[in-house]
Amino acid sequence: MKILVVGSGGREHAITWRLAQDETKHELFCAPGNAGTAAIATNIAVGAEDVPGVVAWAVANKPDLVVVGPEAPLCKGLVDELAKIGVKAFGPPLAGARMEGSKAFAKEIMKAAGVPTGRAETFTDAAKAKAALPAYGLPVVIKADGLAAGKGVIIAETQADAEAAIDDMLVGNKFGAAGAEVLLEEFLVGEECSILALVDGEHAVLLPSSQDHKRIFDGDKGPNTGGMGAYSPAPVVTADRLPFIRDTIILPVVRELKKRGIVYKGVLYAGLMINNVPGGKPAASGSDVNVVEFNARFGDPETEAVLPRIGGDFAKILLACAEGTLKDADVVIKDDCAATVIISSGGYPGSYEKGKEITGLEAANAVSGAMVFHCGTKAADGKVLTAGGRVLSVTGMGATLREAVDTAYKAVDKIAFDQAFHRKDIAHRAFERG
Numbered sequence: 462m463k464i465l466v467v468g469s470g471g472r473e474h475a476i477t478w479r480l481a482q483d484e485t486k487h488e489l490f491c492a493p494g495n496a497g498t499a500a501i502a503t504n505i506a507v508g509a510e511d512v513p514g515v516v517a518w519a520v521a522n523k524p525d526l527v528v529v530g531p532e533a534p535l536c537k538g539l540v541d542e543l544a545k546i547g548v549k550a551f552g553p554p555l556a557g558a559r560m561e562g563s564k565a566f567a568k569e570i571m572k573a574a575g576v577p578t579g580r581a582e583t584f585t586d587a588a589k590a591k592a593a594l595p596a597y598g599l600p601v602v603i604k605a606d607g608l609a610a611g612k613g614v615i616i617a618e619t620q621a622d623a624e625a626a627i628d629d630m631l632v633g634n635k636f637g638a639a640g641a642e643v644l645l646e647e648f649l650v651g652e653e654c655s656i657l658a659l660v661d662g663e664h665a666v667l668l669p670s671s672q673d674h675k676r677i678f679d680g681d682k683g684p685n686t687g688g689m690g691a692y693s694p695a696p697v698v699t700a701d702r703l704p705f706i707r708d709t710i711i712l713p714v715v716r717e718l719k720k721r722g723i724v725y726k727g728v729l730y731a732g733l734m735i736n737n738v739p740g741g742k743p744a745a746s747g748s749d750v751n752v753v754e755f756n757a758r759f760g761d762p763e764t765e766a767v768l769p770r771i772g773g774d775f776a777k778i779l780l781a782c783a784e785g786t787l788k789d790a791d792v793v794i795k796d797d798c799a800a801t802v803i804i805s806s807g808g809y810p811g812s813y814e815k816g817k818e819i820t821g822l823e824a825a826n827a828v829s830g831a832m833v834f835h836c837g838t839k840a841a842d843g844k845v846l847t848a849g850g851r852v853l854s855v856t857g858m859g860a861t862l863r864e865a866v867d868t869a870y871k872a873v874d875k876i877a878f879d880q881a882f883h884r885k886d887i888a889h890r891a892f893e894r895g
Contacts, residue, residue, distance in 0.1 A: 462776050463488040465519065466502070467539070468509045468530030469495050471803075471836035471854035472761035476528055477502050478834065479768040479775045487776055492518065496845045497835025512539045519548045526551060526780055529727075535757050536562040536608060540727075549783040552727040553757050557718060560729070561757040564644050565606050574713035577748035579647035579734075587631040591624050593645055599623070602646040605630050607639030611687050616648065649744055649751050651736035652890065654695040655763050658711045658731065659778065661787035662724040665711045669770050669794055670698035671763040672890065677810060679886045686810045687851055690887035691766040692800040692862060696894050697735050702750060706731065710752060726782050730756035730763075765834050765854045766801040770794060800865040801856045802873050802887050803836070807880025809850035817847040817878040824875040830858040830865075831872035847878055862891055 464487050466477050474497040480487055481501045492515055494504035507514040510533045519527060527543055529535055529552035538555035552558075559566045565583045570576075580597075583606065584590035594601060603626040605613030613636050617623035630640035657668040672695035677683040698706075710731055718725045736749040744751050759767075768775075772793035781787040806813035822845060825833050834856065837849015853876065857868030866888050873883060 462525040462780070463490075463522070464776060465490045465492060465515075465522075465524045465527045466494075466498070466530060467492050467515060467527060467534055469493050470530065470761055471834040471851065472759050472764040473530040474498050474834040474836075475765045475768050475854070476530060476759065478832065479771065483774050483776050485774065485776070490522075490524070495835045495848075496838040496840040497833070499840060509534055510537060512537050512542055515539060516542045516546060519543060520546055524548060526776070526783060528552070528779055530758060532558065532561050532608060532756065532758050549780065551779040551783050553725050554723065556723045557725040557727075558757040560714070560718075560725075560755045562608055563606055564604050564754065565642055567755050568644065570714055570717050571752060574717040576710050576713055576752055577744070577746035577750060578752040579649050580745040581644045581646040583642055583644050585631065585642050587627050590627045590631065590643060590645060594620065594623055597645055597647060600648045602648050603627060603630070604644040604646060605636045605640035606642035606644060607636070609636040609639040611685070612636070613639060647745055649734040649736070649753065650738050650741040651734045651749070652697045653753065654698050654733050654735060655760055656698070656706055656711070656731045656733060657759060657763065657767060658707070658729045659782055659787060659792065660711070660715055660725050660727060660729050661782045662726050662785045663715065663719070664787050665707060665715060665729070666787060666789055666792045667703055667707055667711070668767050668792070669693045670695040671760075671766050672697070673760065673763055674884060674887060677884075679884050680889075684810055686805070688760075688762045689803045689805070689884045690801050691762045692798070692865070692888040692891060693763070693766040693770055694798065696891050697737060702735070705750060706733070710750075714755070726785070727757065728759050730758065730760050732756065762801050762803055762854050765856050766799040769799050769832065769856055769858055770797060797858050797860060798862040798865040799856055799858050800862065800869045800888055801854055802869045802883050803851050804853040804855065804873060804876060804881050804883045805851050806837075806847055806849070807882050809882070813850055814880070815846070815848050817880065819845045819847060819852070819876065819878045821875040821877050825855060825872040828857075828868065828872040828875065830868045832856050833872065833876070852878070852881070862888055
């Protein structure tokens with residue numbers, strides 16, 4: 462097949478890499494791609510958020526499938542525009558992408574579908590939001606309704622912090638239109654994990670569980686990032702929970718959307734909180750598995766840990782989602798474990814320098830069971846340079862999680878660039894469980 466992957470990060474490199482592993486060889490393109498995708502696909506000079514540009518390329522080149530990586534083009538209606546010209550796409554339409562683009566909409570859908578989630582209210586008036594704070598106690602979660610580049614969620618430990626977050630969003634306009642509405646949300650106790658479900662408009666197949674590491678420093682310290690690593694499977698998601706997650710969380714959302722005339726196809730990513738804390742405060746929902754958020758696409762860096770565990774014909778799976786013909790048997794899950802370590806630029810998630818030369822990529826890729834995905838890189842004068850905060854995503858595979866982690870770090874140790882930084886405790890929660 463001729464396939465276009467839209468995006469430029471580690472997620473898109475992993476998607477492109479997985480498509481290249483299919484027994485059937487595909488003609489692969491990336492818009493715009495990065496230095497890593499350039500080795501296995503043809504990069505085209507069209508930005509991921511340039512919807513007219515992607516559509517124009519599709520008109521001229523007639524791909525069999527377009528796989529949309531990031532949330533922004535989904536929330537700009539790229540899939541809808543491709544449908545108008547008869548091009549199949551993996552990803553939800555604009556109306557379905559609101560599951561990520563509007564937290565208030567997602568809560569509305571969950572409530573209507575009876576999905577367990579934290580109690581929440583939406584506000585546009587700062588004074589009214591502050592007046593409602595006592596009902597939630599502390600800590601409390603304050604969320605900007607729209608897309609805020611992963612920075613629109615504040616966990617406030619004090620009344621003053623909560624009021625400041627509300628003022629930042631509703632009065633100070635910190636997140637622009639994304640923060641014109643805010644949600645006050647119940648703080649959920651437990652351990653977070655991710656479930657990526659493939660959806661064809663009616664059916665859903667769960668991919669292996671994963672858990673990412675949001676904080677910049679070891680021990681889950683410091684500010685939140687886009688993710689400093691991930692591993693799969695996540696032991697907190699025991700096998701007996703998977704039917705519950707599918708039947709009580711994923712499928713009810715798909716059905717509620719369909720009831721409203723929204724045929725959801727692509728990935729429905731459920732960020733879950735599992736209350737496994739002895740004596741931990743029970744959620745208002747009464748369930749020990751609750752939805753923290755939904756995303757409308759593959760997660761990053763979870764994708765880099767999950768896709769290497771998927772067997773079979775990946776292009777066929779994605780096309781089946783787009784065509785509404787997905788079957789459980791299409792998705793083959795390998796027994797191997799996977800662990801992913803992000804190498805970032807020094808200073809991230811704050812300010813950082815770009816243009817640092819990266820060495821050791823060939824040696825890292827030569828490590829048995831390891832693969833290096835590019836997150837923020839560019840090629841220049843025969844060199845690979847840093848071009849983002851998260852630079853590389855290094856994945857290791859193994860028969861056990863310990864083997865996978867060791868393989869990943871063995872490959873990480875081969876790579877160098879000025880001020881490179883990575884966490885050294887990926888999968889620590891799994892190992893602490895024994």
